[in-house]
Amino acid sequence: MSGPLDALRTRLADARGPHYWRALEELVEQPAWCARLSEAFPQLSQLEPQLGRRGFLKLLGASLALAGLGACSRPPQEEIVPWVRRPDQLPPALPRFYASTLACAGDVAGVLVETHQGRPTKIEGNPAHPTSLGATTPAMQAAVLELWDPDRSQAPVHKGVASSWDAFGDEVRTLATRFAADGRGLHVLSGRLDSPTLAVQREAWLKRFPGARWHAYEAVDEDNALAGARLAFGEPLRARYRFDRAQVVLALEADFLGAMLGALRHGRDFIGGRDPQAGAFSRLYVMEASPTLTGAKADHRWALGSAHIGMAALELGELLGVPGVHATQSSGLSTRRLRALAQDLDAQHGSSLVLAGRTQPAWVHALAHLLNEALGNVGHTVEYYAPPEPWTSSAQGLRELTAAMADGQVDTLLILDGNPVYATPADAQFAAHLAKVPRRIHLGLYRDETARACQWHLPRTHALEAWSDLRAADGTASAVQPVIAPLYDCRSEHELLALFLGDLQSPRARVQGTWQVDEAAWRAILQNGVIPHSAPPAQPPRVDRGFLEQVTMPEDAPGLELLFAPDPTVWDGRYANNGWLQECPKPLTTLTWSNVALVSPELALAHELKNGDALELRIDGRHTQAPVWVMPGQAARSVTVYLGYGRRHAGRVGGQLGFDAYALRSTDAPWRSDGLRINRTGAQLALATTQRHHAMEGREPVRTSTLEAFRADPAFAQEHAQPPPSLYPDRLHGEYAWGMSVDLNACIGCGACTVACQAENNIPVVGAEEVERGREMHWIRIDRYYEGDARAPRIHHQPVPCMHCEHAPCEVVCPVGATVHDAEGLNVQVYNRCVGTRFCSNNCPYKVRRFNFLQYSDLHTETLKAQRNPDVSVRNRGVMEKCTYCIQRIQTAHIAADREGRRIADGEVLTACQAVCPTQAIVFGDQQDPASAVSRQKASPRHYTLLEELNTRPRTTYLAAIRNPHPALEDDA
Structure with missing residues (x-):
């Protein structure tokens, strides 16, 4: 195979744009090429029975660029600018950071993208961005896995057959002629307009096609908030x-x-x-x-x-x-x-x-x-x-579009990065109305449910591959900078609209032109990641009390109250194919790989329900089946279902999981409906949860107090002023003594640390069946406990990584010395010594060690290889693994400090979980340094050790949580 591939490398090295495809087509006209390449890539030849030789090889081209040419895609030809704090003279082996912006799970925040020799491997928060301040969400952490997802669309598809952008260009020219008069019959469906550049293009689009219509729809919208502002102020502030x-x-x-x-x-x-x-x-x-x-x-x-x-x-x-x-x-x-x-x-x-x-x-x-x-x-x-970008009601936009499709008024529909065939309420009947549209074009990351209902499916660039801009919740705008050239033959929304509008600007120039800044100012924006003075000024509005006359109280209806909520990890379904998010435990249920119907303990008792029972949910003629989950603290007559599951064409990871809550949703009442009726089906569904107990069993792993009690007795959390004697000899400390402190008063249980650790340390997903067996691989878990009455419990969260015990029970039982202590207090795992006895796991009282029962890591998919952090080994089956305090980051800091002849500064080493935490609940550093942040936290009167009575002397310790109940309500806090 080396001969054909060498020739292909040579011919394609200088090919760009359409010339790439022409060069490839010329080469593959030879029958010998078809036979050799079909042998090398047999899986691609079976994608479509009617694909044919030319179509097959066109589709193959994007894969050859990554797998066959022997290297990942390099940064695009348009210049990108490293983060301002990273010098340009870095050696090529060290990571480089680029400031960008991500819109994930309905939110927008500035990020820093870590790249290794052109490969994005990790997302960090941008401390210069006012809505990020250096933190990220789980969905933002998982964006890098989405980039390298092998299920992403790789080339245009026309009527189920691989095509090209050249062929779609012919379609665009035909449509431009067709709608040259005024654009009547041409409709666009987009998501929320968070991009100022996209808003500018929308205005240009409506000016170019004055008879066209632009609709915006989001399954998880802010309609009520903006409509409420309009009621109060007369405008949607x-x-x-x-x-x-x-x-x-x-x-x-x-x-x-x-x-x-x-x-x-x-x-x-x-x-x-x-x-x-x-x-x-x-x-x-x-x-x-x-x-x-x-x-x-x-x-x-x-x-x-x-x-x-x-x-x-x-x-x-x-x-x-x-x-x-x-x-x-x-x-x-x-x-x-x-x-x-x-x-x-x-x-x-x-x-x-x-x-x-x-x-x-x-x-x-x-x-x-x-x-x-x-x-x-x-x-x-x-x-x-006042938001600079226009707001249109999501529900109203959907109603107008479906009505136009039903009446035959839509000749051509362009869907920009959405999946309305799946993510619209059942009563909208979007799929049925879409089938009446003569020309249907879909742009998206995946060939999903909507893509399969359209004649044209066009692959969209990932946010890490494209130029754009975004506006955050506070109004601050920032640039979206690509950190890698598109892996596949894809385009952004901006490029697709520019194709229709005849806009020949480069993507970079188009975004830069929105802000009308010179090259020096633009470079500074790309370095810092924030567009200065872009947040709109505050207004002092007055409330019009006339809305009070329009308030109507809902009447009591028979049945139950049905509520809808976005899923905590897969959101509205767009992240269903992301294994990191599927396996990240939901913060309050600790469930993975499925959604459920939440019911109250009272309702469960009345209907004799237990976790996993299958319920039939019926409301206004709509129905579905869902597994039940008894949720302490749920309102007695409310049933909550999560969106985002029941996908039919999500990909190899996210298809056929859970149930489709959109089947119960209505356009007029997208968040709440009365009249729900439930019936037991008698079936029992397996649910993969990572925590099977709910109470603290009298041990108080989470210690809490009220503010009044804490001020009366600040040292309430400390059991022993001095550690009790031990049979273990004291260890000699090295140059540093690394330790961690977790402030439970600050932890909100969001789970971002779990996904950040997974991204940093190449932790694989194991799947629902393995999670059911208790074989999840996360190195840091978030325990959730209930305290008090199940109808109104207090809820506690506690992150639990490896404790790095100074007197570690795991070390004395290992027969091969695979788990050992180093001079700086780290409990180190030597993978090539481990023989898998699991004695260490049995002897660990904190249950933080994970065993690689099967070959969970995918060692064959090329794109997944490119995603992994090269500083961390990819473990094979049969070894024990656990938190290492991100030892690779410690060693990087060691090398830099030794080269400069100094000590590692406090805060120079940030573990992955620490860096991502939005509330700075996790602090790491040298506890031998009395001035370090971790030493100051460990000196707090709220400081305590988990399972202190075992005398394992962990380096990971906690600060107790404090509540502040109203003095008159303290008994029911």
């Missing part, structure tokens, strides 16, 4: 929340720490105001139907049906004396609680905050704005700004 200034926060089903826009910055600011040793300590009240990450951190969390939350807000407004606010129905929340909440908010005039979540109707959002105005919060804890 967006809110900027300042949790760092808020002393009392009321969240009305608003998961601002988890699934809300700007969650990364919200988490940092909120936790920053809850340091028990810093004076002021904020208080959080949460009303919600289903437990969320925000509810888990609440000082007071009250489970209410979603329909009753607005009633409670009206009752609160009446107690606060807000003119015009009157409650006509009772929410069911006790007067004692409401009165204490009203007093607390009123006492913090100007430093309180009320916010509503996307699931609440528009009038509840407007009421939250009115309460903030009455409490003097506007301009202090909340600001408003």
Whole structure:
């Protein structure tokens, strides 16, 4: 095979754009080529029965560029700029970082992309970006796996047959002639317009085709928030929340720490105001139907049906004396609680905050704005700004498009990076209406459900391969910079629209032109990752109280309340083929690889339900089956289902998992519906969970106290002033003594550390069946515990990596010395010594060691090889592995410090879990240095050791969590 491939390398080395395909076609006209290449790549020849020789080899071209040419794609010819803090003179073997921006799971944040010789391998947060501050979400961490996903579309497909962009160019010219008059019959369906450049192209598109229509649809939208702002202010203003200034926060089903826009910055600011040793300590009240990450951190969390939350807000407004606010129905929340909440908010005039979540109707959002105005919060804890990009209602856009398709008014539909055939409510009947459209074009990462329903499917570039820009939740704009040339023959949304518009600018120039800056300023933007002064100024709006006359209370309906929520990991289904996110335990259920229907303990008792029972869910003629999960803290009559599963064409990882919650959703009520009826089917479904116990079993692995009790007894968490005697000899310390401290008061349980560790350390996924057997491979887990009454429990999260015990029980039982201590206190695992006895795992009281039972790592797929961190070995089956404190990062810092003749500075080594944490709950460093951050944390009176009575003397320790309940409500906190 070397001869043909060598010739192909030579011929294609200088080929660019369409010349690449022509050169390839000329070469493969020879019959000998077809036979040799078919032998080398037999799997590709079976993709489509009618593909034919030419079509097969066209499709093969993108794979040859990666696998056959012997190297990964290099950065694009257009110049990209390394991160400002990384010198250009770095040796080629060291990683380089590029500032960019990612839009993942509905949020936008600045990132730093780590590359090794042109290969993106890891995502870090950009500390210069105001909504990132150096942190990322699990979905952003997993974006690098999405880039290298072998199931990504690699070439255009026309009517199921491999095609080319040249052929699609002919189609574009035909359409341009067809719509030359005014564009009537030409429709575009996009997602939310977060890109200023895309918004500019939209305006150019509507100017070029004035009769065309542009629709925007998101399955997880912000319609209620923006419609509520329009009710309150007369225009759809967006809110900027300042949790760092808020002393009392009321969240009305608003998961601002988890699934809300700007969650990364919200988490940092909120936790920053809850340091028990810093004076002021904020208080959080949460009303919600289903437990969320925000509810888990609440000082007071009250489970209410979603329909009753607005009633409670009206009752609160009446107690606060807000003119015009009157409650006509009772929410069911006790007067004692409401009165204490009203007093607390009123006492913090100007430093309180009320916010509503996307699931609440528009009038509840407007009421939250009115309460903030009455409490003097506007301009202090909340600001408003007018979004520069246009907002159109997602539901309204979907209704208009489906109506136009049903009436035969749509001649050509261009779908930009969406999957509406899957991710639209059942009553929209999108697939049936789409079939009536004569010309259907889809641009996307995958050949998904929508792609298969269109004549043309065009592969989209990944965010790490394309130029663009994005606007974050606070209005700040930043550039999207590619860090690698497209792996396959794909285009971005900008390039596709430019093809229709006849725009010949380069992608880089197009984005740069949006901001009208010179080359020096543009280079600075690319280096820093933020466009300066791009956030719109705050406005001081006044609330129009007329909306109060339009408030209508929902009538009590038979049956149950059905609620919808985006999945904590796969979101609306777009990440279903991402194995890292599928196997990342959901923060509150610890489930993997499936979605469920959440029911309350009361409802489970009434219907004799247990985890895994299959339920038939019926509402308004729509129905599906779902496994049940009994959720402590769930509102009694509420059933919550998660979107994002039941995919039919997600890829080899995400297909045929869970159930399709969109089958129950309606366009008019996308978040909540009344009248749900449930029936047991008698079937039992297997659910893969990583934690099978819920209580702390009397051991108190998570230690908590109230703020009042802590200030009365600061040393409550410390059991022993001095460690008890031990039979182990004391170890001699080396130049450094590495240790870690985890602040449970700051941890929100988001799971970002788990995915970051997986990305950094080449940890494989094992699949649902192996997780069911307890064989998950994550090196850091997030334990979740309930405390108190199951109807209203307190929820705790605790990250647990390897403890790196100084008196490690694992070391004395290893017969081959595979687990040993080094001079700097690390419990080191020597993989090539391990023979798989698993004695160490049996002897570990923390259960943090993972055994490679099977060959979980894919050692054959070329793109997955390119994704892995070259600084960490890829383990074979039959060895034990665990957290190493990211020893590769420690050694990199050692080399740099030794070269410069100095000590490693505090903060110079950031473990992967530490770097990603949005609330800075994890601190790592040299605990021999009394001035280090980790030493200061370990000197805190909240410091304690997990399972201290075992005297293993771990290097990983914890700080106890502190709650701040209202003095009048402490008994029900």
